[in-house]
Amino acid sequence: MIKTSEFSDKGALISLYDGFNIELSCECGQCFRFTPSGNGYEGIAQGTVFHLEQIDSNTVFFKDITREDFEKTARRYFDLDRDYNEANEYLCKDSIIKKAYESAKGIRIFNQNPFEALISFIISQNNNIPRIRGIIERLCEAFGTEISKGKYSFPNADSMRDISEENLSVLRAGFRSKYIIDAVGKVLSGEIRPEMLESLPYEDAFNMLLKIRGVGPKVANCVLLFGAGHMEAFPVDVWIGRALKAFYGDGPVPDFGRFGGLAQQYLFVYARENKLI
């Protein structure tokens, strides 16, 4: 949650009660379009270029942003109004999550565009993060709009209406191309409405996503967590699977309730950092 905010012609200086680690948040695999730049990170989201600089663990500078753009996009996108202190207090009752949290303190779950999250996490399956980033950048260059020199927005479904196996080959996305085509088709037909996922109950939104070819439980949960505000979603990938087995054995995994997605993110960072198993 925001404690203080100062706006000037240079940008917005935002101080929080509950921490924001830019590097962790941008590198933890929740989003794929933020990269190191200058003193901080730069990335494209919501059709906007953001520049973030870390001042201290609770303070971030949004370079060159206006008050209007901050209020309209950044506040929501970077999840600045959520009370992470409350979430962390709840989650750290579990001693294992508490240990993971020490490695992942300051992560905020970004609120990505649901269509972008859907396509991005379809691309993510059986893939590695550097290559996922590359495929997404090529997708944006091919079908997005140029918002400044060499910087492209993530395309919407309509601007992808003419995609085919042939013109997707520039992405080098492999077998995922046909999944992208199916997803875009279902969005364009109205069978899937990404913007509705947030207001739907978790189960309904989850089952709707599974109708897309190439979307299974893991991808669906990532879309719900990172693109539809469902923080109870708990995506289980290979890393989380290993972490759960290592930490909880064959015993029961605690129910992290409405903060499951945040707990998952802590475990993900912790497992990878320690090259677990």
Place this chain on the structure above:
DNA sequence: AGCCAGGACAAGT
């Protein structure tokens, strides 16, 4: 060089 990657699917037990 070879293993593996923020999986899903189909075919086989």
Place this chain on the structure above:
DNA sequence: ACTTGTCATGGC
């Protein structure tokens, strides 16, 4: 209901 092979591509 569980296991297994397969799917492109390339990062490390």
